[in-house]
Amino acid sequence: MTAGRNGKSVSIDPDDREIAERLSSIFHWSTDRVGEPGYPFTSLNQMVYGIETLARSAMSMEQFIEGLREVLEVAGQHPVPEGSVRTSSLTVVDLSPSGNGWFVDARFQSGERFKLAINKASIGWVADPPDPMRDQEVMKLLSGVKGARVSSDEDLALLVMEVAHYSSDIAGWLQGLHSAISEKLKP
Known part of the structure; x- marks a missing residue:
């Protein structure tokens, strides 16, 4: 996955337009929130490290996307299936x-x-x-x-x-x- 600094351009290898658009939407929304009070990431570098950590542990693209939605707080609070990425606390x-x-x-x-x-x-x-x-x-x-x-x-x-x-x-x-x-x- 490669993302432009503003999050509007995301590309993946192998190329899949639908997944790239989903990732772009998540990444763009998150970059706009970096540094906001209550948002867990205070810098873009910190967010990228979080994404990298998640990417290393995800077993599939779907698990990565779901984990990304949780870690970047794009998703609402809902139960997470067993075996998937945990939701983060307010730490x-x-x-x-x-x-x-x-x-x-x-x-x-x-x-x-x-x-x-x-x-x-x-x-x-x-x-x-x-x-x-x-x-x-x-x-x-x-x-x-x-x-x-x-x-x-x-x-x-x-x-x-x-x-x-x-x-x-x-x-x-x-x-x-x-x-x-x-x-x-x-x-």
Whole structure:
């Protein structure tokens, strides 16, 4: 999928005019909402990272389109069939490149917040409110994944961002991250 900056021109390979028009409509509507209060994406880059994450996990074009409608909040709130992409919470997550790594800033609807820096040599974590036991568990988990080299720093940052989108607080995010990493490590 290739999209013009304004979202009005979307092309896909292989070419399918109907699907391209559906994607264009979704993308264009979403680009108009980026940065609005209450909309989960505060920048076009953040929206593109969300789309990329979704594209990696979708098993078909239909699942991708349905997931896109949910993630970009184009669809109304309705039940999601089991096995499809989950709807996001009111969590706002910013993902941005930072020097030789990535920076993730998540603000949950509960009022909790974390900032995570992942770079070639280390991981940095700050949470509000701080919880020494939980914070130590987070560092142990993320350092273990980074040390095992099962994914790139970018993939780890995208996973952290994706799980945060579907969590309402840090505890839920940590539980979801454990599950996502366990799935990723299955042979």
